[in-house]
Amino acid sequence: MIGESARNYLASVEGRLQADGCATRWEDWSGVPVLIGRRADFRMSWMATNLHLFTVAAAVPEITAQSVDTFTSQVLTYAKKNKGGFPVGLQTGVAAFPVLVSERVDPAAMAWAEQQQRNRFACFARPVVVDSAQRYVGFYRGKPAIGRVYASHLIDKGNRYFHG
Numbered sequence: 001m002i003g004e005s006a007r008n009y010l011a012s013v014e015g016r017l018q019a020d021g022c023a024t025r026w027e028d029w030s031g032v033p034v035l036i037g038r039r040a041d042f043r044m045s046w047m048a049t050n051l052h053l054f055t056v057a058a059a060v061p062e063i064t065a066q067s068v069d070t071f072t073s074q075v076l077t078y079a080k081k082n083k084g085g086f087p088v089g090l091q092t093g094v095a096a097f098p099v100l101v102s103e104r105v106d107p108a109a110m111a112w113a114e115q116q117q118r119n120r121f122a123c124f125a126r127p128v129v130v131d132s133a134q135r136y137v138g139f140y141r142g143k144p145a146i147g148r149v150y151a152s153h154l155i156d157k158g159n160r161y162f163h164g
Contacts (some may be wrong), residue, residue: 003103005132006059010035010101013057016161022055029074034058037161041153049093051150054079055161057099063129065108072098072118072127080123094123095154097161103133110138117144117154126154128162137162 017024017037024037037055056075060067075098083094100109113129117140124146128139139158143151 002059002061003132006101006103006130009130009132010057010059013037013055013099013161017055020157020160022053029058032058032060051093051095051153052079052083053095053097053154053157054082055097055099057097057101057128059101059132061102062104062106063100063102063109063131064106065112068098068100068109068113068127068129071100072096072125074098076118076123076125093150095150096123096125097128097139097158098125099128099130099162101130101132103131105129105131105134110136114138114140116140116142117146119144119146124150124154126158128158130162 014024014035022037022039024035027034027036035057040050040052054075056078075096079094079096110129110131113127118125118127126140128137130137139162141155141158
């Protein structure tokens with residue numbers, strides 16, 4: 001059962017994404033309604049790359065470390081497939097916020113999300129775990145060695161989109 005607080009949280013994220021210029025839509029992922037937000041930004045300071053940022057969010061009955069890991073992998077695959085333009089690595093990068101929202105969150109899942117950025121070649125994910133009952137949002141806010149040039153941008157967007 002998905003609680004009202006989780007649904008309300010997703011509605012607020014959708015509004016924040018739209019206010020920041022993201023295109024948003026809802027898709028059905030195996031029976032689960034998923035909010036998808038997307039934007040692309042270009043910066044010379046990013047070694048003249050275009051960064052495609054995907055936010056993919058879903059409310060689920062419970063969040064475990066395994067479920068957030070699996071969802072993160074699904075979101076990175078989706079983002080890489082749907083970004084368009086040049087292949088990743090050729091002046092193009094992909095970043096993603098895989099967001100799971102629930103009133104039942106395993107503390108190990110929260111710790112997993114806050115621990116580090118997850119990387120693939122020219123693709124970065126910062127999983128977000130939202131405990132809607134406790135009104136707590138966990139995601140990595142550090143500056144890793146790989147993808148460091150995008151870190152401030154991702155921290156800013158994460159704080160903007162996911163604050164309580």
